[in-house]
Amino acid sequence: MRDWVLSTPSRTAPIPNPQSPIAPEDRAQLTFERLFGPEFGHGKTFDLPRLKAALHALGAPQLRLPPVIHIAGTNGKGSTIAFMRAIAEAAGLRVHAFTKPHLFALRERFLVAGDVASDDALIGAAERVASVSTELTQFDAQAAAALLLFSEAPAGVVLLETGMGGRDDSTNVIENAALTVITPIALDHQVELGPRLADIAAHKAGILKPAAPALVARQQDAAREIIEARAEAIGAPLLRQGVEWDAYAHAGRLVVQTETRVLDLPPPTLAGAHQIDNAGLACAAMLAWRDLPDEAFADGVAGARLQARLQPLTRGPLSAPIRATGGEVWVDGAHNAHGAQALARALHAMQRRRPAPTIAVVGMRARKDADSFIGAIAGAVNHVIGVPLSEAHVAPVMMTAICDLFGIESSAAPSFEAAMQNAAQFPAPRVLICGSFLLAAEALRVESG
Known part of the structure; x- marks a missing residue:
């Protein structure tokens, strides 16, 4: 690259450091921390049976949901969900979504029938969860609160993002997903998930469900082999990018092609060539789930919004x-x-x-x-x-x-x-x-x- 020279300030950047303003109080976050402890560094064990027992005491909200699309992966989950949500809403569907991380306030993670949950609604859900168990991790409690809220409001689909991994993740209490989606897998969270790509892929592949189609982004060989072996072992139909479907840019547009349908769409609103793959994965997933009109895909890809993605x-x-x-x-x-x-x-x-x-x-x-x-x-x-x-x-x-x-x-x-x-x-x-x-x-x- 061309060399650009900065003469000042020096390498140590001796510039004054004014005090940054304090962010407004996040009432919902404070409530979850008070009831369940910090989200990270809590020292509690990850225990899905404990979460399932708490959900049973709450009336098993995970069994009373609209169709669930469960999403795991290392990168691209948020963007893929943003595209999926926009496509579903363009088709006239109300959407529940549980995602992470948030930028400004915890409630951003909870989309209930198309609207971000209020602090009051989240606090009420947190207190209901705490009434049956305070031994849950905070993320367990967040997932339980999301499932409660989703089970009590009508919607056409639930978009459920894993917090970390998949197999042992709090969101993996869903037994009958309509569809699973795996975005690109790479090295991250190695302390919790394992040092090798194959170890991490084994966690991500843990969301696959028997008979539920699994939409899979293009993967490195070590991850792909793990996903394919898991799918074969449990009988999950695989729809892999570059095999059963693909997405690519052509003449300034996004083309998504499956074995039965071709979509010629406007380019994604989110910047970067990687958003071609994310938008393509979202389209392929929604095609595998329901027969939606071409206009919904075009409007969704062109209308999706997500902050802090290039x-x-x-x-x-x-x-x-x-x-x-x-x-x-x-x-x-x-x-x-x-x-x-x-x-x-x-x-x-x-x-x-x-x-x-x-x-x-x-x-x-x-x-x-x-x-x-x-x-x-x-x-x-x-x-x-x-x-x-x-x-x-x-x-x-x-x-x-x-x-x-x-x-x-x-x-x-x-x-x-x-x-x-x-x-x-x-x-x-x-x-x-x-x-x-x-x-x-x-x-x-x-x-x-």
Whole structure:
């Protein structure tokens, strides 16, 4: 890549660090933490029988749901669900969805008949769950609360995203899914799921159900073989990208082709070539589930929205100084090597359209693999600025040390604001804020004023 030089500030980015504003109180999150403890680092065992017993005491809401589409995978789950939701709603269906993570408030994870659940509704559901068991993990309790809310409101479909893995995940209390979907599998959460891709794939494949079609994105061989073996063992029909269906860009449009139908659709609204695969997977899944009209797929693909997925910042105060120089700002929640690879491909494509110094502002949680993330994005950026997060994180100076190993110019900033001031000193830069949904949320909050 062309070398772009930043003369100041220095590598240590000595810029003042004003105190960031405190986010509004999240009443639902505080309630779940009070009743069940923290979502992470809780010390409780993962115990599906315990969750099933609690659900039985609540009247077995998991058995009183609209058709369930269960989604697992490492990356692309949120985008795929966003496309599926938009397609279903374009077809006139009401949608329940349980997803993670949230950006600003816990209630974002709970979509009930097309509307984000209120704090009051979530708090009420949490208290009902706590009345039968406070020994559940917080995510167990979230899943139970979602199932309660979904069982009590009419809808046409439930889109249910795993929290981590699949086989032992809290959402895997669903016994009769209409469909399962597996997005691309890559290395992440190795401490919990195992060190090898095959170990992780075995967890993800645990959501497959006998006789329920399984829509599978294109996979690395080690993951694909595990999924195929599990499907054969339990009798789950497989619909694999590149075999029984495919999706690709052609003449500026998205083409989705199955063995019985071809869709010629507008390009996805979400940016990046990887969204062709995510939108294609969503379309293939909905085709496998129901005979929906072509217009629903076209409107859904063109109308899906999801924050912090290669999202351009175009109107607010955060991006204004950089836009004033002719630059651009993007934000993405990618936090593992596979996600970083997708970002690198997108950045290369942007560079072909407009050559510019590419600056990655990166903040990562302590439990994430910063080495592999930075290594995956290294060839697509000119400079990395490491920033701290409000929770346990990889120290910015550690990021600069990692960048040194990959031969990337870098600096450590004492705050996100300082990092953006640093980035604005490049000529008409392309700035990508990434590494954590926590950092993405902070960027979107500042941009909104």
